Amino acid sequence: MDLALLRTFVTVHRAGSFTRAAALLGMSQPAVTSQIRTLERQLGRPLFLRQARGVTPTTIGDELAHKAAPHLDALVEIAETGLDDESSLRTLHLAGPPEFTAERALPALTELTGDDGQGFALRASFGNAEETLEGLAAGHHDLAISTARPRGALLTATPLCDEEHVLLAAPRWAEKIGAGTPDRNGAPALEDVPVIEVHESLPFVSRYWASVFDSRPAGPGTVIVPDLRAVLACAVAGAGLAVLPRYLCAPTLDRGDVVALHEPAVPPLRTYFLVVRTGTLAMPHIARAHEWLLRAASDWC
Helix, strand or coil: CCHHHHHHHHHHHHHCCHHHHHHHHCCCHHHHHHHHHHHHHHHCCCCEEECCCCEEECHHHHHHHHHHHHHHHHHHHHHHHCCCCCCCCEEEEEEECHHHHHHHHHHHHHHHCCCCCCCEEEEEEECCHHHHHHHHHCCCCCEEEECCCCCCCCEEEEEEEEEEEEEEECHHHHHHHCCCCECCCCCECCCCCCEEECCCCCHHHHHHHHHHHCCCCCCCCCEECCCHHHHHHHHHCCCCEEEEEHHHHHHHHHHCCCEECCCCCCCCEEEEEEEEECCHHHCHHHHHHHHHHHHHHCCCC
Protein backbone atom coordinates (compact mmCIF):
# COMPACT_ATOMS: atom_id res chain seq x y z
CA MET A 1 0.00 0.00 0.00
CA ASP A 2 1.35 3.43 -0.98
CA LEU A 3 2.42 5.41 2.10
CA ALA A 4 1.58 8.68 0.32
CA LEU A 5 -2.01 7.51 -0.07
CA LEU A 6 -2.15 6.54 3.60
CA ARG A 7 -0.75 9.91 4.63
CA THR A 8 -3.43 11.69 2.61
CA PHE A 9 -6.11 9.40 4.03
CA VAL A 10 -5.07 10.02 7.65
CA THR A 11 -4.96 13.78 7.05
CA VAL A 12 -8.50 13.73 5.61
CA HIS A 13 -9.68 11.58 8.52
CA ARG A 14 -8.25 14.03 11.05
CA ALA A 15 -9.35 17.17 9.20
CA GLY A 16 -12.85 15.92 8.43
CA SER A 17 -12.79 17.53 5.01
CA PHE A 18 -10.99 17.24 1.68
CA THR A 19 -10.59 21.03 1.58
CA ARG A 20 -8.90 21.31 4.99
CA ALA A 21 -6.75 18.25 4.26
CA ALA A 22 -5.61 19.76 0.96
CA ALA A 23 -4.55 22.95 2.77
CA LEU A 24 -2.65 20.96 5.40
CA LEU A 25 -0.88 18.87 2.76
CA GLY A 26 -0.19 21.70 0.35
CA MET A 27 -2.13 19.89 -2.37
CA SER A 28 -5.12 20.75 -4.53
CA GLN A 29 -8.50 19.40 -3.48
CA PRO A 30 -8.88 17.38 -6.72
CA ALA A 31 -5.53 15.72 -6.02
CA VAL A 32 -6.65 14.76 -2.51
CA THR A 33 -9.95 13.43 -3.85
CA SER A 34 -8.11 11.41 -6.50
CA GLN A 35 -5.77 9.84 -3.95
CA ILE A 36 -8.65 8.84 -1.67
CA ARG A 37 -10.51 7.28 -4.58
CA THR A 38 -7.36 5.37 -5.57
CA LEU A 39 -7.02 4.01 -2.03
CA GLU A 40 -10.70 3.07 -1.93
CA ARG A 41 -10.33 1.19 -5.20
CA GLN A 42 -7.30 -0.67 -3.84
CA LEU A 43 -9.19 -1.68 -0.70
CA GLY A 44 -12.46 -2.31 -2.47
CA ARG A 45 -14.36 -0.45 0.26
CA PRO A 46 -15.51 3.17 0.76
CA LEU A 47 -13.53 5.04 3.41
CA PHE A 48 -15.62 8.21 3.71
CA LEU A 49 -19.22 9.28 3.33
CA ARG A 50 -19.42 12.59 1.47
CA GLN A 51 -21.63 15.19 3.14
CA ALA A 52 -22.55 18.81 2.53
CA ARG A 53 -19.94 19.93 5.04
CA GLY A 54 -16.92 17.70 4.92
CA VAL A 55 -16.77 13.93 5.16
CA THR A 56 -17.55 11.27 7.77
CA PRO A 57 -15.41 8.12 7.94
CA THR A 58 -17.04 4.74 7.41
CA THR A 59 -16.44 1.94 9.89
CA ILE A 60 -13.64 0.66 7.64
CA GLY A 61 -12.22 4.18 7.46
CA ASP A 62 -12.15 4.48 11.24
CA GLU A 63 -10.48 1.08 11.58
CA LEU A 64 -7.81 1.94 9.01
CA ALA A 65 -7.09 5.29 10.68
CA HIS A 66 -6.83 3.63 14.08
CA LYS A 67 -4.28 1.15 12.75
CA ALA A 68 -2.30 3.37 10.38
CA ALA A 69 -2.14 6.80 12.08
CA PRO A 70 0.25 5.92 14.95
CA HIS A 71 2.73 4.31 12.57
CA LEU A 72 2.62 7.26 10.18
CA ASP A 73 3.14 9.63 13.10
CA ALA A 74 6.15 7.59 14.15
CA LEU A 75 7.60 7.76 10.64
CA VAL A 76 7.12 11.52 10.57
CA GLU A 77 8.84 11.75 13.95
CA ILE A 78 11.82 9.78 12.64
CA ALA A 79 11.99 11.96 9.54
CA GLU A 80 11.86 15.18 11.58
CA THR A 81 14.30 14.05 14.27
CA GLY A 82 16.75 12.26 12.00
CA LEU A 83 18.65 9.06 12.60
CA ASP A 84 22.22 10.35 12.67
CA ASP A 85 22.01 13.34 15.00
CA GLU A 86 21.52 11.75 18.40
CA SER A 87 22.08 15.07 20.16
CA SER A 88 19.00 16.70 18.61
CA LEU A 89 16.02 17.09 20.90
CA ARG A 90 12.58 15.91 19.96
CA THR A 91 9.91 18.58 20.09
CA LEU A 92 6.72 18.20 22.09
CA HIS A 93 3.82 20.31 20.79
CA LEU A 94 1.40 21.03 23.63
CA ALA A 95 -1.96 22.78 23.38
CA GLY A 96 -4.51 23.77 25.98
CA PRO A 97 -6.45 26.59 27.64
CA PRO A 98 -4.14 29.57 28.23
CA GLU A 99 -4.53 29.98 31.99
CA PHE A 100 -4.29 26.33 33.06
CA THR A 101 -1.53 25.59 30.58
CA ALA A 102 0.49 28.60 31.71
CA GLU A 103 -0.08 28.18 35.44
CA ARG A 104 0.04 24.38 35.75
CA ALA A 105 1.23 22.40 32.74
CA LEU A 106 4.13 24.47 31.42
CA PRO A 107 5.91 24.90 34.78
CA ALA A 108 5.69 21.12 35.27
CA LEU A 109 6.90 20.22 31.79
CA THR A 110 9.82 22.64 31.72
CA GLU A 111 11.53 20.28 34.16
CA LEU A 112 11.72 17.80 31.28
CA THR A 113 13.27 20.17 28.76
CA GLY A 114 16.99 20.21 28.15
CA ASP A 115 19.61 17.90 26.77
CA ASP A 116 19.79 15.11 29.34
CA GLY A 117 19.33 12.27 26.88
CA GLN A 118 15.63 12.09 27.65
CA GLY A 119 14.61 15.73 27.41
CA PHE A 120 12.68 17.44 24.65
CA ALA A 121 12.08 20.86 23.19
CA LEU A 122 8.70 22.32 24.06
CA ARG A 123 6.28 24.34 21.95
CA ALA A 124 2.92 25.49 23.32
CA SER A 125 -0.20 26.99 21.82
CA PHE A 126 -3.43 28.14 23.44
CA GLY A 127 -7.05 27.68 22.45
CA ASN A 128 -10.47 26.56 23.60
CA ALA A 129 -11.44 22.88 23.80
CA GLU A 130 -12.84 22.69 20.27
CA GLU A 131 -9.81 24.36 18.68
CA THR A 132 -7.37 22.30 20.72
CA LEU A 133 -8.93 18.93 19.93
CA GLU A 134 -9.33 19.77 16.26
CA GLY A 135 -5.66 20.75 16.08
CA LEU A 136 -4.63 17.56 17.86
CA ALA A 137 -6.67 15.40 15.50
CA ALA A 138 -5.15 17.20 12.51
CA GLY A 139 -1.65 16.46 13.77
CA HIS A 140 -0.70 20.01 14.77
CA HIS A 141 -0.19 19.04 18.43
CA ASP A 142 1.19 15.98 20.20
CA LEU A 143 -0.57 16.43 23.52
CA ALA A 144 -3.63 18.47 24.47
CA ILE A 145 -5.29 19.57 27.68
CA SER A 146 -9.04 19.92 27.27
CA THR A 147 -12.13 20.52 29.38
CA ALA A 148 -14.13 18.37 26.93
CA ARG A 149 -13.76 14.61 26.53
CA PRO A 150 -13.41 13.80 22.81
CA ARG A 151 -15.61 11.26 21.10
CA GLY A 152 -14.53 8.49 18.77
CA ALA A 153 -11.49 6.25 18.67
CA LEU A 154 -9.04 8.64 17.03
CA LEU A 155 -8.27 10.49 20.28
CA THR A 156 -7.65 8.97 23.71
CA ALA A 157 -8.48 11.01 26.84
CA THR A 158 -7.31 10.47 30.41
CA PRO A 159 -8.78 12.49 33.33
CA LEU A 160 -6.06 14.82 34.58
CA CYS A 161 -7.57 16.74 37.50
CA ASP A 162 -10.65 18.60 38.71
CA GLU A 163 -10.78 22.32 39.36
CA GLU A 164 -13.04 23.85 42.00
CA HIS A 165 -14.86 27.05 41.12
CA VAL A 166 -15.13 29.93 43.58
CA LEU A 167 -17.63 32.83 43.59
CA LEU A 168 -15.65 35.88 44.67
CA ALA A 169 -15.36 39.66 44.66
CA ALA A 170 -13.32 42.42 46.29
CA PRO A 171 -13.97 42.87 50.04
CA ARG A 172 -15.96 46.09 49.54
CA TRP A 173 -18.61 44.20 47.57
CA ALA A 174 -18.86 41.55 50.27
CA GLU A 175 -19.38 44.28 52.86
CA LYS A 176 -21.94 46.06 50.68
CA ILE A 177 -24.15 43.03 50.03
CA GLY A 178 -23.58 41.26 53.34
CA ALA A 179 -21.97 38.07 51.98
CA GLY A 180 -23.62 34.98 53.34
CA THR A 181 -27.14 36.49 53.49
CA PRO A 182 -29.09 34.45 50.93
CA ASP A 183 -32.04 35.46 48.79
CA ARG A 184 -35.10 33.24 48.37
CA ASN A 185 -33.14 30.93 46.01
CA GLY A 186 -30.34 30.41 48.51
CA ALA A 187 -27.95 32.74 46.70
CA PRO A 188 -26.34 35.83 48.20
CA ALA A 189 -28.16 39.03 47.22
CA LEU A 190 -26.03 39.70 44.15
CA GLU A 191 -28.45 41.30 41.68
CA ASP A 192 -26.77 44.71 41.89
CA VAL A 193 -23.18 43.44 41.66
CA PRO A 194 -21.54 43.78 38.21
CA VAL A 195 -20.38 40.53 36.62
CA ILE A 196 -16.90 39.94 35.18
CA GLU A 197 -16.61 37.11 32.65
CA VAL A 198 -14.64 35.69 29.74
CA HIS A 199 -17.57 35.70 27.29
CA GLU A 200 -20.97 37.31 26.82
CA SER A 201 -22.62 33.93 27.46
CA LEU A 202 -21.27 34.00 31.05
CA PRO A 203 -20.00 30.39 30.97
CA PHE A 204 -18.45 30.31 34.46
CA VAL A 205 -21.12 32.32 36.26
CA SER A 206 -23.98 30.48 34.55
CA ARG A 207 -22.49 27.08 35.37
CA TYR A 208 -22.03 28.10 39.01
CA TRP A 209 -25.58 29.45 39.34
CA ALA A 210 -27.08 26.34 37.75
CA SER A 211 -25.03 23.96 39.89
CA VAL A 212 -25.25 25.74 43.25
CA PHE A 213 -28.43 27.82 43.16
CA ASP A 214 -30.43 25.94 40.50
CA SER A 215 -31.13 29.25 38.80
CA ARG A 216 -29.72 31.63 36.22
CA PRO A 217 -27.72 34.83 36.77
CA ALA A 218 -29.90 37.89 37.13
CA GLY A 219 -28.12 40.14 34.64
CA PRO A 220 -25.60 40.35 31.81
CA GLY A 221 -21.87 40.71 32.14
CA THR A 222 -20.49 44.18 32.79
CA VAL A 223 -16.81 43.48 32.06
CA ILE A 224 -15.95 40.84 29.43
CA VAL A 225 -12.27 39.90 29.01
CA PRO A 226 -11.13 36.69 27.25
CA ASP A 227 -8.63 35.54 29.88
CA LEU A 228 -9.28 34.30 33.42
CA ARG A 229 -6.19 36.08 34.71
CA ALA A 230 -7.64 39.36 33.46
CA VAL A 231 -10.97 38.48 35.09
CA LEU A 232 -9.14 38.02 38.40
CA ALA A 233 -7.30 41.33 38.01
CA CYS A 234 -10.61 43.12 37.39
CA ALA A 235 -12.14 41.45 40.45
CA VAL A 236 -9.20 42.52 42.63
CA ALA A 237 -9.66 46.05 41.29
CA GLY A 238 -13.29 45.98 42.47
CA ALA A 239 -15.06 45.74 39.10
CA GLY A 240 -17.57 43.18 40.37
CA LEU A 241 -18.05 39.48 41.06
CA ALA A 242 -16.50 36.57 39.19
CA VAL A 243 -16.38 32.80 39.25
CA LEU A 244 -12.84 31.48 38.98
CA PRO A 245 -10.95 28.20 39.48
CA ARG A 246 -9.47 28.00 42.96
CA TYR A 247 -5.97 27.19 41.71
CA LEU A 248 -5.91 30.58 39.98
CA CYS A 249 -7.37 32.73 42.75
CA ALA A 250 -6.01 30.97 45.87
CA PRO A 251 -3.11 33.43 46.44
CA THR A 252 -5.38 36.47 46.16
CA LEU A 253 -7.90 34.84 48.51
CA ASP A 254 -5.13 34.15 51.02
CA ARG A 255 -3.98 37.77 50.85
CA GLY A 256 -7.53 39.07 51.25
CA ASP A 257 -7.48 40.91 47.92
CA VAL A 258 -10.72 39.09 47.13
CA VAL A 259 -13.12 37.12 49.30
CA ALA A 260 -15.44 34.20 48.63
CA LEU A 261 -19.05 35.35 48.49
CA HIS A 262 -20.45 31.87 49.00
CA GLU A 263 -19.08 28.53 50.26
CA PRO A 264 -21.35 25.74 49.00
CA ALA A 265 -21.14 22.32 50.63
CA VAL A 266 -20.41 20.80 47.23
CA PRO A 267 -18.54 23.30 45.04
CA PRO A 268 -18.87 23.11 41.26
CA LEU A 269 -16.06 21.18 39.60
CA ARG A 270 -14.73 21.02 36.06
CA THR A 271 -12.56 18.16 34.81
CA TYR A 272 -9.47 18.55 32.67
CA PHE A 273 -8.50 15.75 30.30
CA LEU A 274 -5.09 14.88 28.91
CA VAL A 275 -5.63 13.90 25.27
CA VAL A 276 -3.41 12.24 22.65
CA ARG A 277 -3.98 10.72 19.24
CA THR A 278 -4.57 7.03 19.82
CA GLY A 279 -1.32 5.09 19.57
CA THR A 280 1.07 8.03 19.95
CA LEU A 281 1.95 7.15 23.54
CA ALA A 282 4.33 4.68 21.90
CA MET A 283 6.54 7.72 21.24
CA PRO A 284 8.87 8.12 24.25
CA HIS A 285 8.76 11.93 24.53
CA ILE A 286 4.94 12.03 24.39
CA ALA A 287 4.65 9.16 26.87
CA ARG A 288 7.09 10.82 29.27
CA ALA A 289 5.25 14.17 29.16
CA HIS A 290 1.90 12.40 29.58
CA GLU A 291 3.11 10.45 32.61
CA TRP A 292 4.82 13.50 34.12
CA LEU A 293 1.68 15.64 33.91
CA LEU A 294 -0.47 12.92 35.46
CA ARG A 295 2.01 12.63 38.31
CA ALA A 296 2.18 16.41 38.79
CA ALA A 297 -1.62 16.66 38.79
CA SER A 298 -1.81 14.58 41.97
CA ASP A 299 -0.51 17.68 43.79
CA TRP A 300 -2.87 20.09 42.05
CA CYS A 301 -6.17 18.64 43.26
